[in-house]
Amino acid sequence: MTTPDCLIIGGGVIGLSLAYDLAQHGLRVRIVDRQEAGREASWAGAGILPATGPDEAHHPLDQLRVLSYQLHPHWAASLFEATGIDNGYRQCGGIYLARSHGEAAALGGLIGLMREERIAIDRLTPTMLIDLEPALRPLAESGYLRAAYRLPTESQLRNPDHLQALLKATRDLGVEFSLGTHIASFEIEQGQVRAALSEKNERLPAQSFCLTAGAWTRQLLEPLALPNGILPVKGQMVMFRCQRPPLQHILNEGPRYVVPRDDGRVLVGSTEEEVGFQKQTTPDTLQELAEFGRQLVDPLHAAVIEKSWAGLRPGSFDGLPYLGQAPNLDNVYVAAGHFRNGLFLSPATAVVMGRLIRGENTQIDLSPFYPGRG
């Protein structure tokens, strides 16, 4: 390949999605990753796509959310058409539960905010809950259920399959990959980056560069003298395997959730742990997560745990992602720090960053996400 128009550093869902958008617009793109693409947070996540309201959001983050929500079904369809891979996008609905008075009060506040966004919400009685999800009968009849709501438009995708689809689609569009290449620094000349330099001193030149290295983006910004507040936040996950799906909806209680897949696998997550760059699971936490799942979904008592893992979410100090052009460097862009929402926000991130890199109007004000905000 001749010098690419854009070198994307980090082949997670953000980098792959951006490559997909840019390549569809005719740009020559290369993705560089220090390992196989799509093996970090983007693989580890649950793939929950939260419900959003209609297209009237004011804050740019809400505008990104609405745009992503709208794009997901189209991306799922076009990826399927291009690759034959079903990424598991389903509008399965979500149920929000509370089993204590404190949790019910917090949930009431959250539901109030969602109603202000005009998200469709049904309040559920225990009988309605059992009708919707018979596997929740023991919970509904336990006397501990304090509140239950249904959000019919909450959705999910199966992130490992989504990543496979993006990988195939981008390759088919001519995107090139430098895998096993760890970027350590940059060659800078007259306010522009000329090349990314690997740990082994390989030189990767490009017209422009986009840093999409997830939780590791902070380390990449250091050689560019750009301070930022991206930090790794570990999340652990347990996966059960059932003979058939024990429920249809995603269940949410506080920061934890249960996500049923079509093939009977059920994910239970997750935790938020600020423990640096280590991804070990811990037996106590896995046991707590498994117990949480069994308390909500009775059939999980009879299911085996097939696998467990942990991933590092790219957290940010103010809860907003970093999206935009790097300060003082004309041809460097950043798209990172999506914390718990990177899979969800990936199509909108790709579209707005694609427009920015091509010199078009982003149509969403990116100033709250400015990469130079410290």
Ligand SMILES: Cc1cc2nc3c(=O)[nH]c(=O)nc-3n(C[C@H](O)[C@H](O)[C@H](O)COP(=O)(O)OP(=O)(O)OC[C@H]3O[C@@H](n4cnc5c(N)ncnc54)[C@H](O)[C@@H]3O)c2cc1C
């Ligand atoms: C347990 C868990 C559950 C989650 N659930 C959800 C969910 O339900 N819904 C949702 O929307 N989001 C969820 N998330 C969050 C979501 O997974 C992340 O926000 C998203 O995957 C971030 O994508 P990314 O591409 O920025 O980072 P990553 O997927 O981490 O990719 C970064 C890539 O950069 C590469 N890299 C790093 N440094 C370098 C370097 N120096 N040189 C070359 N390559 C480098 C890495 O190898 C990696 O491939 C969850 C995350 C976890 C951990």
